[in-house]
Amino acid sequence: MDGLPFAMPLAAILALILLSALLAGVLVFRPALTVHPGGKILAFGVLFFLPLFCLMAGVDNEMERSKSTSFCLSCHIMEPYGKSLHVDDPSYLAAAHYQNHRVPADQACYTCHTNYAMFGTFKAKLGGLRHIYIHYLKTEPRPEDIQLYEPYNNRECLHCHLGARSFEQGAVHNADPGTLPAVKANKLSCVSSGCHDLVHNVGTLSKVKFWNEGK
Amino acid sequence: MPRAQHMHGRLQVAGTLIILGLAVEAACLLSSRPIAFVILASFGSLLISAGVLLFLYALVFLESGNRGGSGPGAPPPRASL
Numbered sequence: 001m002d003g004l005p006f007a008m009p010l011a012a013i014l015a016l017i018l019l020s021a022l023l024a025g026v027l028v029f030r031p032a033l034t035v036h037p038g039g040k041i042l043a044f045g046v047l048f049f050l051p052l053f054c055l056m057a058g059v060d061n062e063m064e065r066s067k068s069t070s071f072c073l074s075c076h077i078m079e080p081y082g083k084s085l086h087v088d089d090p091s092y093l094a095a096a097h098y099q100n101h102r103v104p105a106d107q108a109c110y111t112c113h114t115n116y117a118m119f120g121t122f123k124a125k126l127g128g129l130r131h132i133y134i135h136y137l138k139t140e141p142r143p144e145d146i147q148l149y150e151p152y153n154n155r156e157c158l159h160c161h162l163g164a165r166s167f168e169q170g171a172v173h174n175a176d177p178g179t180l181p182a183v184k185a186n187k188l189s190c191v192s193s194g195c196h197d198l199v200h201n202v203g204t205l206s207k208v209k210f211w212n213e214g215k
Numbered sequence: 216m217p218r219a220q221h222m223h224g225r226l227q228v229a230g231t232l233i234i235l236g237l238a239v240e241a242a243c244l245l246s247s248r249p250i251a252f253v254i255l256a257s258f259g260s261l262l263i264s265a266g267v268l269l270f271l272y273a274l275v276f277l278e279s280g281n282r283g284g285s286g287p288g289a290p291p292p293r294a295s296l
Binding site: 025129 | 219222223224226227229230231233234236237238243244245247250251252253255256259260263264266267270274
């Protein structure tokens with residue numbers, strides 16, 4: 001969702017909220033100000049325009065923040081998934097993408113787990129609400145037992161890889177002439193057909209080495 | 216209750232709802248917990264929307280009532296001497 005055509009810094013939004021609340025407070029304590037034309041204009045700005053603008057800016061800010069890797073990993077249950085991004089093994093798909101910046105490191109979860117069809121962001125947010133519902137009102141599964149709500153769609157991989165030389169001309173992808181068309185038609189899954197099936201694998205993290213980001 | 220006072224009462228309630236909604240929004244923006252997003256999108260936006268709608272209601276219905284002299288059923292203006 002793109003609420004505003006420009007991104008407002010958090011400090012500016014908070015300052016605007018404070019200003020709006022102060023001006024609304026003036027009208028709450030001195031409603032008689034609205035008798036005058038100037039007061040009516042003030043009331044329209046303070047009780048209509050400013051609150052809606054603040055709300056839009058706030059929701060926009062939260063929407064952007066909710067795409068960040070740190071936001072996703074702020075839930076305790078996601079900690080092993082965050083850890084899996086630092087596995088020192090290039091065969092771990094998520095780690096290889098994160099560490100080599102094939103996905104933006106600050107939006108790693110969102111980049112792979114959003115839906116690149118129409119309303120994908122909206123569906124991702126609905127998925128987030130479902131996480132919260134399960135977290136607060138149901139029994140949470142163990143991290144290693146978490147399953148995707150729907151099978152991972154190749155469309156999300158092809159969003160970046162389609163047309164790329166390594167994908168289109170890769171030896172394994174072209175060993176069988178039926179492979180690439182099946183992958184592109186989502187009939188042969190990239191991640192669950194035995195090819196790139198080492199993704200997060202949080203159940204095996206106790207047995208792997210971790211990359212320390214060059215520190 | 217005179218209409219002006221009624222209008223002022225509505226404005227005060229609208230202003231209070233908006234202040235509460237803005238306070239919820241500020242608290243959510245300052246929080247880093249994912250639940251803050253849900254609280255902002257549900258509770259905060261509900262308070263602000265309720266305040267704005269109440270203001271618009273007061274503006275449209277009560278304010279137009281204040282000018283009630285121009286309606287078809289309005290009493291004729293009193294002649295001055």
